[in-house]
Amino acid sequence: MSQQAPLSSVNDFVVRFANVNGSGSASANELFARAVLRHGVPVSPRNIFPSNIQGLPTWYEVRVTEAGHLGARGGGTDLMVAMNPQTWDNDVAGIVPGGYLFYDSTKPMPSSKFRDDVTVIGVPLTAITNSTYSDPRQRQLFKNIIYLGALSALLDMDPKLIEQLIGEQYKGKEKLLSSNVHALHLGRDWALQNLKCPIGLRIRKADKVGDRIFIEGNNAAALGAVYGGATVCAWYPITPSSSLAEAFTNHCKKLRHDPDTGRAKYAIVQAEDELASIGMVVGASWNGARAFTTTSGPGVSLMTEFIGLSYFAEIPAVIMNIQRAGPSTGMPTRTQQCDLIACAYASHGDTKHVLLFPEDPAEAFEFAAAAFDLAERLQTTIFLMLDLDIGMNQRLCRPLKWDDAKQYDRGKVMTADMLEEGRDFGRYLDVDGDGIPFRTYPGTHPTKGSYFTRGTSRDRYARYSEEGAVYADNVQRLLRKFQTAQDMVPRPLQANAAKPTKYGVIYFGSTAPAMDEAIGLLEARGHQLDRLRIRAFPFHSSVASFIAEHDFVYVVEQNRDAQLRQLIVNENGIDPVRLVPILHYDGTPITAQFIAASIGTHQDQIKVTPLRKAVS
16 A cells, blocks of 8 residues: 555646567557547657667656646656566656556566555556467557556546547558457456546546647658658668658658659658768759758768768758767667757868757748758758657647748749840859859750859859969858858747846757746746747847846756857857856756756855855
8 A cells, every 4th residue: 555645636647658669569658648639638748769679678758738838847757657577666766756556467576566655556467468369469469458448447538539549540440440449448447347446647638739730840840841842862761860751751652743644753762871861962952953861960970071062062952960869879769959069060171051940840840841942042051950859759739831832942043044144153153242152053054054063162153273362252252151041040039037037048949848838937936037949050140139138048958068058159259157058968858847947046046145254
């Protein structure tokens, strides 16, 4: 018996599933998250999996949050579904006092394996499964659905809503549909007959989801690439970006085939390595296609020579970087925001690249589409900076907006008619002061508009030159182009505190959901902060203005070396003392509790009036 009063909460708790990788649990766990959504209650799930082959531990955490907080909560698990003996001790230790432990009680376990301050719920899952199924694979798979059925009774969920989801998943496959529904009720009926249902944690129908959709960031970015006009994808498999290329393939199969001939109107190449993939992208873009690659930090490291070519030869390219923990191989299945410096200044020499920082799948879709317009307008590489937390987890977000009348912005392209009119064409000639020259597509004109593309120094008319003045003129123009980009990229979004304050906070990307929740926690402690979410590099002038308006500005990011803070200091000449780093880098998503505790502690310290030294 528990010596702690059991938790009692409706539509506000965390369930964590501990499974073995490859056991087929992923679909059942996701079905649980979708079932909560079908009750009208928002969820924020996260898949935590190993960077190896089948057999090692995996976890799936579902935050049930009627308040709509989509960041990781942190602080422990309210209900642990412990299905992996290998991780039992740590899983049990992670339950909050008063929480619940759900486990397979087919085999007895010593009392030392339990805690007195949690409620233990044993269901003989293996016994139920073995008495019903003889096939080993069926036993493994249906065991997961059986525990989902038991949870539906314990949490007071409507089984009809789960049945609807199963029906949608196995539409047209009646045998699979009926067998899964049967397994669901095996678990549910056993729990209702043998356990006190429901427990203190409950799902109650609400209407808090609205018109939001449930989608992975990688999937949304892939659809954004289609919407943005991408016709070429060259990639090499690497976690956590591979699912983006796979999703692009699936979207193209549906959306990029000629309806009359059935002919594919796209090219997707799995290259032999990252170097080949970015080379294909640069080549396709030089020929006028909209092309991209998707990769992660190690891939960017290998691509830097071609990235430098794209920058200096001014060839459009899009790189979608799904960041993971580094350096080197690092932790391939853990999230971080640790590639900012590497991407902002990728390649040797003086280079600067445009980075886009979406906060969720909706912005991943929008920014992915915009990246292709920006790449052609600026004639350079554009980085879409996702991370594993956004890319490989499903998030609630606003619906994606698709306009069939969308027009692509191809930038400054010299046409055959313009050449015939006698326009002065210099491939690297800045005619209007924004640093962006005109380009021509291959074959534009039989005698005019051609040029030699090279990665070496050249003059404004693409003629080879190593004269110092010519080189300086070229790289200075490239800097003007980067400055022009400030007003082309998505601007920062500012939200002011309810009361005037001398303190602010800057953040970006996947930190946003936790930051939004942290503000409420900080206000409850009496701390007011204005906040600015940066959405792109180069930084808009409003970033420097925001910092100037505050005594201290916290910079919250998920890496060890305060890379965003470094960029701000480097690009704006800001006194680094005024920028207080708040850093989280253990590979797990940042939480509101971490942000509020870190900022709150600093705020408490600076508000304490120091004692004057006694004068003798």
